[in-house]
Amino acid sequence: MSVDANGFVYVADTGNNRIQKFDANGTFISKWNSPNPTGVTVDQFGVVCVAGSGSIRTFDTLGTFIRQWVSIGCRGIATDGEGNVYATDTANDQIKKFTPNGVFITGWGAFGDGDGELNVPGGIAVDGNGTVFVTDAFNNRIQAFSSFSPVPAPFAGFTANVTTGYAPLTVRFNDTSTGDPTSWLWQFGDGTTSGEQHPVKTFMTNGTYTVSLTAGNVGGTNTTVKENYIMVHLRCDFNRNNRIDIGDVAKVAWMAAGLIPQDPEADFDGKGTVDGADAARIAYFYVGKIQAL
Structure with a gap:
């Protein structure tokens, strides 16, 4: 529930998926639809902000829709003297701050019961000094924050689907960073x-x-x-000295002649056996007649 500067009362009617407006005596004035509203507030400029269904929606005092932006898990909502919007994010146990146009500014909080930590934050209010008050439901307390509380930096982490193989080696990297990163810069070690x-x-x-x-x-x-982290081998570099030398050429020739066991690494044409064509291929590569195995 919220009261505007003219004394009109706005109620988030959750079960009926609507906002209702009353005068100061409780007389019904108007209503408009808003899906599953869980919180409503009116700023000093007459903008009605509604939280619900994973979004924040704004209306004028007549119920005319203005804009909407996604804020997953938002429940309670409040505004400050500049029209900035604050929402409790119950899904992530955080407080999020947006500009009046819905641009994310900052956020803070994490799950827990320590100072500054939250466990299902619900209601929220901002006083004239910019102090943010939050009902920390499952911790059975009210917490107060500066509206300029910083959002913590993320913690970078990643994995790869493969870390070793023959050139050319295609690797799929997977970002596993925590802390809601919004930008990524990878450096692969080759410039x-x-x-x-x-x-x-x-x-x-x-x-x-x-x-x-x-x-x-x-x-x-x-x-x-x-x-x-990534080790890329040259195919048929059997002694792993990062080049094809005469010893590697000889080994493939011996495989083709049946003098030593065959290695699938030398089956360049994929026929299932190392033969004379494979021996010729590595020899041509060694003397520079071809550029790839």
Whole structure:
């Protein structure tokens, strides 16, 4: 429930999926639809802000829709003297702050029962000094915050679907960062970078590559570095000295002649056996007649 500067009362009628407006004596004035509203507030400019169904919606005092933005888990809602919007995010145990136009400014809070931690935050109010008061439901308390409480920086982390193989090696990287990052900077150890959250990178040449991820949000950045994370081998570099030498050429020839056991690594044409064509191919590569195995 909220009261505007003219004394009109606005009620979030959750079960009926609507907002109702009354005068100061309780006389019904008007109503309008808003799905599953869980909180309503009116700022000093006459903008009615409604939380519910994973979104924040704004209306004028006649119920005319203005705009909407997504805020998953929002329940309670409040505004400050500048029209900024504050919402309790019960899904993530956080408080989120937006501009009047719905642009995210900052957020704070995390699950727990310590100072500044929350467990199902519900109601919220902002006083004239900008202090934010929150009902911390499952911790049975009220907490007060500065409206400028910082959002913590994320903690960067990642995995890869493969970390070793033959060149060219295609690797799918998976961002596992926590703390709601909004930006990503990958460095793959070969001078290339990516700003995608889950990039796919092809390593064209053999070598060992150190990969890093810097994850960021409005609270700052955090970097995780994995030394020598990706190992790319040259196919048929049997002694792993990062080049094809005469010894590797000889081994494939011996395989084709049946003098030593065959290695599928030398089956370049994929016929299921190492034969003369494979021996010729690596020999041509060794002398520079072809550029790829």
